[in-house]
Amino acid sequence: MSKLYSRLPRYIQSSQVAKNEKQPPVSETTRKFVPNFVMGSIETTTKDPSKIFATKVKDKVLLLDNPLKSSNEKKKRMLLKKKYKVMSAKEKKQTKIYEIPKECHKYELFIPLHELWLQYIEELYGKSNPIVFAQKLLRADFHGAILTVSKSKCASYVGVTGIVIQETENMFKLITKGDSLKCIPKGHSIFTFQLRDHMYILYGDQFRYRSASRVTKKFKNKPSIDL
Template sequence: MSNIYSQLPKYVTNSSEAKKERQPPMSETTKKFVPDFVTGTLEETVKDSAKVYASKLKDKVLLLDNPLKTSNEKKKRKHSKKKVRSMSAKEKRETKIYEIPNECHRYELFIPLNELWLQYIDELYGTSSPAVFAQKLLKADFHGAILTVSRSRCASYIGVTGINIHETENVFKLITKDNVLKVIPKGHSVFTFLLRDHMFTLYGDQFRFRSAARAAKKFKNKPTIDL
């Protein structure tokens, strides 16, 4: 019979427990089952099946599970691992996926978003001091924040206040109480917001990243850029 298992160590076979065990009787029919079965299976495709069995299978350790996959199965598995293709920037512009319809330019629609943001930013603040919290703001999400433009090179932007409903790499889109959507560039602009009786300042030039990229970015200390 083919040996498909490695031998036990001597300290196991010579132990008293092993000697007490009875070896199951093995008939001649059982001993010949494996070679007869293999050679009988190979006779249809191989002429000298007994010779093949003696050279490749007899007294060899065989792996009886996890058979090799066919080329078709490998291709299917490789194809299933492919990443789902996302929309390109051009496709997003063409489909206007981020554009908010004019009928939705209403301040009251985004008040619940502001309430959710207040809960989120209050949990982020936690028990830290304003100085420590200022470091956390670098990676915070500002969708829903009420921002005010305190300084800007463009005088018409100064004083604009609204809920930030969309942030891109270069702009904040604010919806004002007059139901007007204002697109404020981050560059050369300074924004403020109020939280827990503290006024926090955001320098737009230092926030010119996408919100997702900013959350994973490691910032370095840099001097404040004046307008």
């Protein structure tokens, strides 16, 4: 097997360790083994074997075999896949990841959230007029806003006022001053909130999108049908 290997580089040959060892003789046949093997494996009808060897093989480090990975490396890869696995909708529902525990159904806990929202909405308003600001509301975040249900097809929802603590595609979840969590559907409901000297109206049917989706969505002017 030693005849298959070429001579060592000069800096290794000049080392003390190399001098103490005898190097096996390398024949001319052995030195030409790789070029002859590569060029003999390439079809000469369509390609030039010598040119391919000179550009792609000569003086290049080539991986001749795909090394087998140890079981530990495979386990690490499996753990990484599990670590970054996204939960399905069914798993989220089973784990109740988005449900707010009953001990947190307290209005006072969310007053700081409302104060943060007031700062955010004031910055969003800026120097714009009420008409321009109304267009910005389509993409605004309402977590922390105090909304009032002014109209609804369900009479029990009318008059409910609270801080928005969660928004889904089809629902606003409000915490009232009586520490009660109310889940108000956006469909067939109209919400209002006051900012500065203006009262703004939100037609729930036009907000039936996730808050993250509303940021990038292009809205079209549509007539609003009163309930």
